Amino acid sequence: MTRLALMGVVSGLRSQLGTGAVALTTTPGERARPASFFAGVWAKRVTAATAVGEMVGDKLPTTPSRLSPSGITFRMAFGALAASALASREPGHPPAVPAALGAAGALAGTLGGAYWRRTVAKSGRPDWPAALLEDATALLLAYAVVGHRHGR
Numbered sequence: 001m002t003r004l005a006l007m008g009v010v011s012g013l014r015s016q017l018g019t020g021a022v023a024l025t026t027t028p029g030e031r032a033r034p035a036s037f038f039a040g041v042w043a044k045r046v047t048a049a050t051a052v053g054e055m056v057g058d059k060l061p062t063t064p065s066r067l068s069p070s071g072i073t074f075r076m077a078f079g080a081l082a083a084s085a086l087a088s089r090e091p092g093h094p095p096a097v098p099a100a101l102g103a104a105g106a107l108a109g110t111l112g113g114a115y116w117r118r119t120v121a122k123s124g125r126p127d128w129p130a131a132l133l134e135d136a137t138a139l140l141l142a143y144a145v146v147g148h149r150h151g152r
Contacts (some may be wrong), residue, residue, distance in 0.1 A: 001101060003145050004093075008079035008087050008102035010145065012109020013138035014058070015075045018082030018102075020051035021142035031087040055135050059128055067114050072107065079106025084148065092115065109138075 011018035023038035024047070030039040037043060057063055064069060083102025087093040113134055120130035 003102065004083040004087055004098045004101040004130075005105035005108075006074075006141060006145050007083045008107075009109035009112075010105075010138050010142045011079035011082050011102065012075050012106035012111075014054055015106075015111045016051040016054045017077045017138050017142055018078055018106075020047040021086070022082050022085045023047040023136020023145045025146045026085070026089065030089065032091075034084045035088045037136040052059065056086075058135075059131050065114075066110050076106045079109070083121045095107055100131055101136055105123050 007018050007022070010021065019038065022035065023044045026035050026044075027036045028039050028041075030036045040045065066075065077103040080099040081102070083098040083105070084095065087098035088095075116134060117130050119129060121127055
């Protein structure tokens, strides 16, 4: 259950990274839904591209706040989807529980990431090193959650 909440945190830090991590580690031929949506080569390519695109876009000054109502909702939805897909690869999880844990984790990651960046900005330091450290944190956390499984 902790892994599911942590997958949500990943999506709160970088909304596309949770589904990207699940896609890259879901084996072809996976039958369980929603993990099966991420089993194909195109799903892996698209989710990886959107995760990389978000990491680049996050550094741009025109990027909207993650704390807007739509930003929070979007991250929570992707956290719920990533956690549900991760849980569906292993039997025994009622479908609502992973979604709730992923959404709650995403809210925590969203608020925590925003607090981190705001704290660095208030200290007068440039934002981009903090953004890169947030990227690294999200990537390492995603690997810790799904890194034991190798997709093809």
